[in-house]
Structure formats: structure tokens, C-alpha cells
Amino acid sequence: MRQSALSAALVADSDHVVSFDRDGTERRWPELARAAAAVRAQVADAGGQRWAVDLDDTFQFAAAMLGCWAAGKTPVLAPRPLLAGADVVVDGAIQATDADTRWRRRVVWQRLPAIPYAVLEVSADADLVLYTSGSTGVPKEICRKVHNVEAELAVLERLWGPLLGSCRVYSTVSHRHVYGMLFRTLWPLLDRRPFATFDLEYPEQLIDGKGDGHALIASPALLKRIGHLPAASARWRAVFSSGGLLPGDAAAEATRVLRACPIEVLGSTETSGVGWRQQVDAGSTAWTALPSVETRCAEDEFLEVRSPFSGEAQWQRMGDLGRLAADGRFELLGRGDHLAKIEDKRVSLAEIERYLLENPWVHDAAAVALADAARQYVGVVLQLSESGARERGRVGVRAFNAALKQSLRNRIDAIALPRKFRHVDRIPVDAQGKRQQAKIKDLFRSQ
Numbered sequence: 001m002r003q004s005a006l007s008a009a010l011v012a013d014s015d016h017v018v019s020f021d022r023d024g025t026e027r028r029w030p031e032l033a034r035a036a037a038a039v040r041a042q043v044a045d046a047g048g049q050r051w052a053v054d055l056d057d058t059f060q061f062a063a064a065m066l067g068c069w070a071a072g073k074t075p076v077l078a079p080r081p082l083l084a085g086a087d088v089v090v091d092g093a094i095q096a097t098d099a100d101t102r103w104r105r106r107v108v109w110q111r112l113p114a115i116p117y118a119v120l121e122v123s124a125d126a127d128l129v130l131y132t133s134g135s136t137g138v139p140k141e142i143c144r145k146v147h148n149v150e151a152e153l154a155v156l157e158r159l160w161g162p163l164l165g166s167c168r169v170y171s172t173v174s175h176r177h178v179y180g181m182l183f184r185t186l187w188p189l190l191d192r193r194p195f196a197t198f199d200l201e202y203p204e205q206l207i208d209g210k211g212d213g214h215a216l217i218a219s220p221a222l223l224k225r226i227g228h229l230p231a232a233s234a235r236w237r238a239v240f241s242s243g244g245l246l247p248g249d250a251a252a253e254a255t256r257v258l259r260a261c262p263i264e265v266l267g268s269t270e271t272s273g274v275g276w277r278q279q280v281d282a283g284s285t286a287w288t289a290l291p292s293v294e295t296r297c298a299e300d301e302f303l304e305v306r307s308p309f310s311g312e313a314q315w316q317r318m319g320d321l322g323r324l325a326a327d328g329r330f331e332l333l334g335r336g337d338h339l340a341k342i343e344d345k346r347v348s349l350a351e352i353e354r355y356l357l358e359n360p361w362v363h364d365a366a367a368v369a370l371a372d373a374a375r376q377y378v379g380v381v382l383q384l385s386e387s388g389a390r391e392r393g394r395v396g397v398r399a400f401n402a403a404l405k406q407s408l409r410n411r412i413d414a415i416a417l418p419r420k421f422r423h424v425d426r427i428p429v430d431a432q433g434k435r436q437q438a439k440i441k442d443l444f445r446s447q
Contacts, residue, residue, distance in 0.1 A: 002124035004146045005153075006066065009190055010036070010120045017194045019059040020168065026194070027059050030117055035060070037118040039067025039094065042107040048091025050129065052076045052083055052103070053176075055096055058197045060109050061175050062185050064094045065128075069146065070120040077176050078131040078139075087139040088131055122146060130178055132269035132346075142269050144311045152273055152309040153187050155291050159276075160238065160263070161191060164215050167237050169195040171217040178269050179242045183217045206258060207233035215239070216258070220246045221344045223262060224375075227253040236260040242267065243344035245332070247371075251279035266332075271316050272309035275330070286329040295330055297322050302336055340369035342376045347416040352378065355411050359404065361388030366427050366440050367418070377419040379444050383427055392423070420444055 014029045021027075043051055051068050053075045055061045068075040078088050084102075092105025124147040131139050171184035188195040193215075200206060203226040206216065211234040218241050227250075236258045242265040246254075255261040261280050266287055267273040274295070275287035289295045293307040296315070303322035304315045321333040335341075338350045349367040356365040364383040369376060382404075384392065392400040401421045408417055428439040 002147070004122045004124040004126070005150050005190060006069070006122045006146065006186075007120070010066065010070075010122065014192070016192050018062075018189065019195050019197050022196075022198045027197075032059065032063055032066075033120065034115060034117050035063035035112065036066035036070060036120055038112040038115050039064050039107060040071040040118075040120065041115065042112065043068055043073050043092070043094070044071040046092055046105045046107065048073075048105050050074045050076050050090045050092075051107075052078065052088065052090040052093040054080065054083055054093050055109065057096065058171075058175050058185055058195060060096065060197075062189055064107075064109075065185075066120065066122065068094075069122040069126040072123075072126070074127040074129055076129040076131075077178075077181060079174070079176050082131055082139055085139075089141075124150070130181075130269050140270075144272075148272070148309055148311045149182070149186065150190075151292065152182060152290075153190055155273075155309075156182070156187050157191055158291065163238050164193065165237075167193060168214040169193050169217060170200055170210055170214060171196060172200045172222045173217055173219050173243065174199070177243075178272060179265070179267070180217065182273075183240055183242075183265075203229060206236075209234075211236035211258065213237050216260075218262070219243045219344045220250065223254045224250040226257050229257045231256050232259055234258050238263065240265060244341040244376075246279070248279050248282060248285070255280075268318065270310065271305050271307070271318065274305050274307070274318070286325055286327075286331055288329050295322075295324070297324055297330070300336075301333065303330065303332070335369075340376075340378070342369060342378060342415050345413065345415050347378065347413070349378070352380065352408065352412060352416060352418070355408055356380065356382070356404065359388075359407060361385055361391055361400075361404070363388070364427050366435055368437065368441050368444075370420070370441065370444055378416055379420040379422070379441075380418040381422045381424055381427055381440050381443055383424060397423070 010033055016029050017026045018029050018032045019027050051073050053064045055064055065075045076090050082088055093103045094107045096109045098108055126146045128144040130142045169188045173180040175181050175185045184195055207229055215238045216236050220241055223241055239258055239260045239262045241262040246264050251262055261278050264277050265273055266275045273290050274293055275289045277287045296304050298304055301321045303318045303320045306315045319335055319339050321336040323331045340347045340349055352367040353365045356362045363385040366381045368379050370379045405417055422443045428436040
């Protein structure tokens with residue numbers, strides 16, 4: 001068995017602080033090792049191979065992942081709503097309490113036995129499963145090996161370890177996704193930086209003293225909402241952002257308030273980390289590929305990547321259009337797969353259009369991602385059918401649009417519900433019959 005860096009960390013004789021709770025309670029390395037050993041014993045006895053790690057406390061989450069790997073089991077990570085459905089395939093779940101669950105096999109954290117510390121070994125070839133919505137909106141299973149994860153963690157430490165030093169790590173993002181799993185959990189775990197077991201949820205929590213000399217793992221959704229806070233309200237040592245692109249003005253506001261220019265990390269569940277940038281000024285929009293990551297642009301301008309982090313040997317196509325610069329960096333030219341990031345959640349614009357076209361009032365529909373000073377949102381341009389035009393005339397435009405929105409409410413996430421509609425005689429297309437996205441978006445600026 002190839003020993004992993006996590007194995008070496010687990011057998012180290014150390015009493016350092018691993019995590020801290022909201023009330024300041026600290027938990028140390030021997031406690032983590034004992035908890036991981038208890039999970040290992042429980043999942044080994046319960047049987048089954050794939051175990052959903054359904055825990056919100058990051059200390060518990062880290063111990064459960066290590067325990068699964070040490071038992072030769074496969075931890076499966078997915079958002080809780082996805083775990084409640086039938087698309088995620090698991091044999092059992094590790095949960096905090098005895099709450100109702102659909103799984104026959106369960107390990108309940110509250111009932112873990114207290115056992116002496118046991119040496120745990122994690123193979124570099126141990127498996128990990130993550131889930132993403134995929135390009136069609138259907139959950140997609142993504143597989144990794146521990147050595148893929150550790151290769152990326154080594155790169156992160158090489159790039160930013162000296163900056164972080166011995167700081168504490170706070171987060172606004174979930175550890176159930178690849179970004180949170182890496183940046184808020186496994187990276188600090190491996191390099192002995194204490195991490196918060198809880199989330200920061202509001203802009204005001206970023207300036208209440210927690211950030212003095214520490215690191216923040218954040219998303220654009222929260223960083224775009226701190227502009228109302230006073231300048232130099234906090235002194236974070238480093239701020240990371242991923243899950244969507246951070247507009248230049250939001251990066252400047254975050255720098256003004258938090259006194260740290262956000263380090264943006266580009267990636268996806270499929271590819272893991274791809275590149276990074278810091279928008280220190282208006283011209284700093286290009287991305288630098290992470291060490292060991294290769295990038296290229298296909299003939300149709302889609303960005304393609306290849307790296308040891310993804311677990312895939314071949315080139316992987318991203319949903320972003322790109323352009324390579326002469327210095328080896330690359331620019332992003334927008335989404336090319338009819339997907340959008342709305343408040344850091346992946347939204348299928350094609351799915352919204354498809355559902356609208358099922359309505360007899362709609363002849364054609366074009367969904368676009370828009371943004372104003374406050375937030376990102378979906379807008380829809382509609383070409384109505386004859387019956388749709390009659391219904392609009394009968395009830396009025398506002399009630400008509402509200403009825404269309406209501407028809408989508410139980411079919412898509414609330415964040416994806418259209419906020420604005422435009423009615424046209426014909427959706428703009430070019431000479432080849434392809435939709436003109438710029439003109440479609442202009443319809444929302446001209447009315």
C-alpha cells in the first residue's frame with residue numbers, strides 16, 4: 001500500500017490544535033485521531049463500501065473522511081438535498097444524530113464509542129466520490145484518489161503556505177463541495193492550521209475581529225455584499241474566493257474592507273483547481289494556471305485542462321470560453337455551454353427554457369444570466385404563442401409574468417427563478433439562425 005501524506009500526519013506525535021468551535025472550544029490532534037479510529041471501526045463492522053459523509057461540523061467531517069479511508073471505504077460527498085434523493089448511490093451514511101434517514105446502514109456520531117488511539121493508515125490509492133449537477137442539470141459522479149487530492153494540497157501549500165503561516169482558517173463555504181473540502185478542511189488539517197468547525201454567514205461576521213491575521217475561505221456571493229462596510233474594518237491575512245467569478249469592483253471593495261486582495265481560484269468539481277488570479281487593479285483579469293496544470297483552447301475556443309488533480313489522464317473540456325495570452329496565462333471570455341453561475345450555484349439556462357417551452361403560452365424562450373449592482377439573476381426573453389398573447393391581454397403583463405414564474409417554482413431552485421421577463425415578436429438571431437446573446441441581453445437594458 002502506498003502511504004499517503006495523511007497517513008504520515010496521523011501517526012505523528014503531536015498535540016496541536018486542529019479545530020475551534022464558535023464558543024472558542026478547541027479540539028486537538030489526538031482527539032481527531034481517536035474519533036477517526038472510532039469511525040473506522042464502525043464502518044468496517046457495518047459493511048458496505050460507499051459511505052455518505054452527512055455531517056455539518058467540520059471536525060466531525062474530517063474525522064469521518066479519515067475513518068472511511070482508514071477502513072478501506074469510500075467517502076461520498078454531496079449537498080444534503082442531493083443526498084435525500086435517489087441520484088446519489090451509497091451503502092450507508094455517517095450522521096450527527098439519530099434523525100430519520102433512508103439508509104439501512106448508519107454510523108451516528110453521537111453514539112461513537114470512546115476507543116484508545118490506534119494508528120491509522122490511509123492509502124494514497126484510497127477513493128473519494130463527489131457529486132456535481134453536470135452540464136445537463138443531472139447529478140454527476142466524480143471520482144478521485146487520495147493521491148490526486150494530496151497533489152493539489154501540496155501545490156496550495158507551495159503557493160500560499162508562506163503567506164498563511166500558522167494562521168487560523170475561517171470559511172463561508174460548505175465542506176461538502178470540493179472547494180470547501182480542500183481549502184477549509186484538508187489543507188489546514190495536513191499543514192497544522194486550526195480550522196473553524198462552523199460557517200461565517202453574514203458580511204458583518206467578517207469584521208468582528210475574527211480575521212485579524214487569519215485566512216478566509218469565501219465565495220463571491222458574500223464578498224459582493226460587503227461594500228456597505230467601513231474601509232479597513234478587518235485585517236485578514238489572506239482571502240480566497242471560488243465558485244464563481246468575482247467582479248473587479250467587488251474585488252476592490254473586498255480589498256478596501258478586509259485589507260486583503262482576494263485570491264480567486266478557478267476550478268470545478270470535474271477538474272478541481274485550474275488557475276488563480278488577484279485583481280489588484282483593473283488590468284489584472286488574466287488567470288495563471290496552477291503548477292502541474294496544463295491549459296489550452298480548443299478550436300471552438302472552449303478552455304481545456306489537464307492536471308494530476310482531476311484523476312483523469314485526458315484533457316477535460318470546461319464550460320468556459322478562453323483565450324491564451326503570450327505569457328502563458330489565459331483570459332475567460334464567458335460561459336459557452338448555456339450554464340451560468342448564479343450566486344455561486346450552477347444553473348442550467350437550457351433547462352429553464354425547456355420548462356417554459358412546455359407551456360402553451362410560450363412559442364420560444366431565451367434565458368440569460370444578468371447582474372446588477374446587488375446580485376446575479378436570470379432574465380428570460382419570450383416569444384408568445386397566440387394563446388399566450390391573448391392571456392397576457394386578459395390579465396396584464398405583471399400577472400402573466402407572475403404566472404409563468406409560478407409554473408417554474410417547483411421545478412427549479414429558487415435562485416434560478418427568472419426575475420425579469422421581456423416579450424418580443426422574435427428572439428434575435430444572426431444570419432446563421434444562431435441566437436445573438438449580446439442583443440438578447442441588451443433587451444434588459446433598453447426597457
